[in-house]
Amino acid sequence: MPISKSDKNLSPADQGEINVQESLSHRDQRHIWHPLTQHKISKEMLAIVKARGSILYDENGKEYIDGIASWYTCMYGHCNPDITGKVAAQMQQLDQVVFSGFTHEPAVKLSEALIPLLPANQEKLFFSDNGSTATEIGVKMALQYHHNLGNDRKVMLAFEDGFHGDTFGAMSVSGLSVYNGPFEEHFIEVVRIPVPTGKNNEQVLRKLESLLKEHKIAGFIYEPLVQGAAAMKMHDAEGLNEILKLCKRHEVICVADEVMTGFGKTGKNFASEYLSVQPDVMCLSKALTAGLLPMAITSCSQKVYDGFYSDEIAKGLFHGHTYSANPLACTAALAGIELLTSKAIQQDIQRVIASHRNFKNKIKDHPKVKNIRTLGVIIAFELDVKMERYGDMRNRLYKYFMDSGVFLRPLGNTIYILAPFTISASELEKIYASIEAVLVEF
Numbered sequence: 212m213p214i215s216k217s218d219k220n221l222s223p224a225d226q227g228e229i230n231v232q233e234s235l236s237h238r239d240q241r242h243i244w245h246p247l248t249q250h251k252i253s254k255e256m257l258a259i260v261k262a263r264g265s266i267l268y269d270e271n272g273k274e275y276i277d278g279i280a281s282w283y284t285c286m287y288g289h290c291n292p293d294i295t296g297k298v299a300a301q302m303q304q305l306d307q308v309v310f311s312g313f314t315h316e317p318a319v320k321l322s323e324a325l326i327p328l329l330p331a332n333q334e335k336l337f338f339s340d341n342g343s344t345a346t347e348i349g350v351k352m353a354l355q356y357h358h359n360l361g362n363d364r365k366v367m368l369a370f371e372d373g374f375h376g377d378t379f380g381a382m383s384v385s386g387l388s389v390y391n392g393p394f395e396e397h398f399i400e401v402v403r404i405p406v407p408t409g410k411n412n413e414q415v416l417r418k419l420e421s422l423l424k425e426h427k428i429a430g431f432i433y434e435p436l437v438q439g440a441a442a443m444k445m446h447d448a449e450g451l452n453e454i455l456k457l458c459k460r461h462e463v464i465c466v467a468d469e470v471m472t473g474f475g476k477t478g479k480n481f482a483s484e485y486l487s488v489q490p491d492v493m494c495l496s497k498a499l500t501a502g503l504l505p506m507a508i509t510s511c512s513q514k515v516y517d518g519f520y521s522d523e524i525a526k527g528l529f530h531g532h533t534y535s536a537n538p539l540a541c542t543a544a545l546a547g548i549e550l551l552t553s554k555a556i557q558q559d560i561q562r563v564i565a566s567h568r569n570f571k572n573k574i575k576d577h578p579k580v581k582n583i584r585t586l587g588v589i590i591a592f593e594l595d596v597k598m599e600r601y602g603d604m605r606n607r608l609y610k611y612f613m614d615s616g617v618f619l620r621p622l623g624n625t626i627y628i629l630a631p632f633t634i635s636a637s638e639l640e641k642i643y644a645s646i647e648a649v650l651v652e653f
C-alpha cells in the first residue's frame with residue numbers, strides 16, 4: 212500500500228520516495244509495541260504474509276519451516292482447510308453472542324466432544340480467551356473453592372521455574388519471574404517445590420510435607436511432565452504422582468496447566484494421562500483452537516463445581532470475558548478435536564515420534580549435545596558449548612536457523628522442536644539438518 216503524504220511520522224527523505232512501496236517491517240515500527248520485546252534492542256520485526264501447512268512466508272517471499280508450530284498452536288498445519296472451512300461456514304450463521312444468559316451449538320458440541328477426551332473426573336468447562344486467563348481462573352477456582360467452604364486457605368503451591376502466563380495471578384504462580392520485578396509486591400502468596408527428577412523425589416516430598424504444615428495451601432498448579440518456558444524441562448511421572456497424592460490427601464486443589472502439553476503433543480491427548488492421579492482442574496489453550504483463534508478452557512471436576520453451586524449468588528464464579536466461548540473459536544476447537552482423534556493425525560503423531568527417536572539416536576553421543584530428551588512430538592537438548600555471552604549465543608542460534616529457512620526459537624542454549632503433527636518427512640529432515648549444521652558451526 213502506498214504511504215499517503217499526510218503520514219505524520221515520515222521523515223523528509225521518506226516523503227521524497229513516496230512511490231516506493233515501504234516494507235511492513237518498516238511501517239510496523241511507527242505505532243506497534245510488540246509483546247516480550249525491548250524495542251531499543253530489537254527493532255525489526257519479520258513480516259509474515261502467508262502461512263500454509265508447516266511453512267511461513269515472509270514479505271520478501273522467503274520460506275521458513277515452522278518448527279515450533281507458532282508457539283504450539285497450529286498442530287494440524289497452518290490454514291488447514293478442514294478447520295478454516297468450518298469456521299467460514301459458522302461465520303455466516305452466528306458470529307458472536309454474549310455467553311452469560313445465552314448458549315449456542317458450537318459451545319455445546321465442543322463440550323460434548325471435549326469432556327470424553329479429558330481425564331475421567333473432568334465434568335465442567337469454563338471458557339476464557341488465552342492461556343494466562345485459563346490459569347488465572349484455575350487459581351481463582353482453587354482459592355474460591357476453599358473460601359466458599361469456609362476454609363482459611365490463601366496460599367498457592369507451584370513448581371520452581373514453572374510458567375503459567377502474564378496476568379497477575381498467573382505471574383504470581385510462575386517461578387520464571389525475572390521480568391516480573393515491578394509487580395512482585397502485588398502477587399498472591401506462593402510457596403514452591405522443585406520438580407521431581409526421579410533422584411530427588413523423597414526430598415521434594417519432605418519439603419512438601421513441611422510446607423503443608425507451615426502454610427494454608429489452597430491449590431497446587433503444575434505443568435505436568437514438561438515445563439515449556441523453562442526450556443522444555445521434563446520431570447518424573449512417578450514423583451509427580453506422589454506429590455499429587457499428598458496434595459489430594461490434604462484437600463489441596465490440583466490444577467494441571469496443560470496449556471502447552473495438551474492436545475497430543477506428549478504422545479497422549481493430555482500429559483495428565485501419563486499419571487495415575489487426576490487433576491481437579493485443567494487449563495487448556497494454545498492448540499485448543501488449532502492455531503486459528505484465541506480461546507481457553509478451564510475444566511474441573513464435579514467436586515470443584517459443587518463448591519460453587521449454592522443458593523448464595525456470591526458463591527458463584529464471577530469471572531467472565533466479553534468473548535467467552537466465541538462461536539467461531541468453539542467451531543475451530545471442535546474441528547481441531549475431530550482432527551486430533553482422526554486416524555490420519557494419530558498416524559502423523561506416531562511418525563513424528565519415530566522420526567525424533569531416530570534423530571535422538573543419531574546425535575545423542577555428539578560432544579556438543581547434552582541432556583537430549585523427547586516426549587511425544589517434543590524433542591529438546593542443550594547445546595554444550597562454552598558460552599561467553601549467553602544472550603548473544605541464543606540470538607546467533609536463532610539467526611542461523613532463520614537464515615537456513617527454519618523457524619526454531621532456542622531458549623538460552625536449549626534447542627527444541629515442536630512442529631505441527633502434519634509436518635512432512637522432508638521438512639523434518641531439513642530441521643534436523645539445520646541442527647546438525649549448528650553442531651558443526653557453533
Ligand SMILES: *Cc1c(COP(=O)(O)O)cnc(C)c1O
Pocket residue numbers: 341342343344346374375376377434439440468469470471472496497
Ligand atoms: C503459553 C502458556 C501459558 C500462557 O498462555 P498465553 O495464551 O500466552 O497467555 C500458560 N501456561 C503455559 C504452560 C503456557 O505454555
